[in-house]
Amino acid sequence: MQKPVNIAVSNQKRLKLPIDKILPFLIPIILILGWQVSSSxxxxxxxVLPSPMAVLQDGIKLTQSGELPKNLSISLYRATVGLLIGGSVGFILGFINGMSKTCRLLFDSSIQMFRNIPHLALIPLIILWLGINESAKISLVAIGTMFPVYINTFHGISSVDPELIEMGKSYELSKSQLFFKIIFPAALPQILVGIRYALGVMWTTLIVAETISASSGIGYMANNAEDFVDMETVILCIVVYAVLGKISDLVAKSFESLLLDWQNTGRSNV
Known part of the structure; x- marks a missing residue:
């Protein structure tokens, strides 16, 4: 009697799988179709708002000319390097303050004070210090992404259940074993949330950085197109940023699924 039930359950899963893949794209597709019909x-x-086909044709033209790939690669470079620098500094500071009460009392208050300063307000200062070259743009992205990673790493490590730590000590784990086997896995979900939030801040910061005193990048393309009232390219740059943001989020979610697979396995066994 159990075999038909199992077959029915497996059939339901097969039916649900295509729907799960289609639903996330349903609203964007409807909006694009409505946009195209309204333009036609x-x-x-x-x-005011060029049609999707006009934007697509402009994207093909800029891709063939090499302008879009060149500026896209520059933007990706700035975003990636800035995230790596800012995320690494944020993780290290969050780790140190989360693990050490002395460091927490010494550094956290000052970091929280700087965190509440809008990082985009530092643009004039960064330009005066670093000029308008690549280091200025990368530094701005690094500052913007540092604090989300820091606050989530710090909160994740400092919020680990004390009973788990005591259990590890009772098994005579060393400090490194205690961290890698108990503290870090318990804090990892919160750390990944910080990285996912930092990805959004990364693109927002880069947009602003590339529209101020820039000569390359997707933001520069949008700013330059605005000067020439080239609405197709302006919309194209916005779409590119939206796609990059979505891809970044999908990558972050994939890492979450991969690194937190043990959580899903535990829940399925309950």
Whole structure:
């Protein structure tokens, strides 16, 4: 009697799988179709909002000319390097303050004070210090991404259940074993949330950095297109940023699924 039930359950899972893949794209597809229909019927003026087909054609033209790939690669470089620097500093500071009460009392108050300063307000100061070259843009991204990683790493480590730590000590684990086997796995979900949030801040910061005193990048393309009232390219740059943000989020979610697989396994066994 159990075999038909298992077959029915497996069939339900097979039916649900395509729906799970389609639903996330349903609203964007409807919006794009509505946008295209409104443009074709003349409800939307091309000077206000070009049609999706016009934006796509502009993207193909800029790709063939090499302008879009060149600026896209530069933006990806700035974003990646800035995230690696800022994320690494944020993780190290969060780790130190989370593990040591003395370091927490010494550093956390000052870090929290600087965290509440809008990092985009530092643009004039960074330009005066570093000029308008690559280091200024990367530094701005690093500052923006550092604090989300720091606050989540610090909170994740400092919020580990004390009973788990005591259990590890009772098994006579060394400090390194205690960290890698108990503290870090328990704090990892919170750390990954910080990285995922930092990815959003990374693109927001880069947009602003590339529209101020820049000569390359997707933000520069948008700013330059605005000067020439090139609405197709402006919309294209916005779409590119949206796609990059979505891809970044999907990568972060994939890492979460991979690194936190033990949590899902534990829940399925309950």
């Amino acid at each position: 019927l003349g409800w939307l003026s091309s000077s």
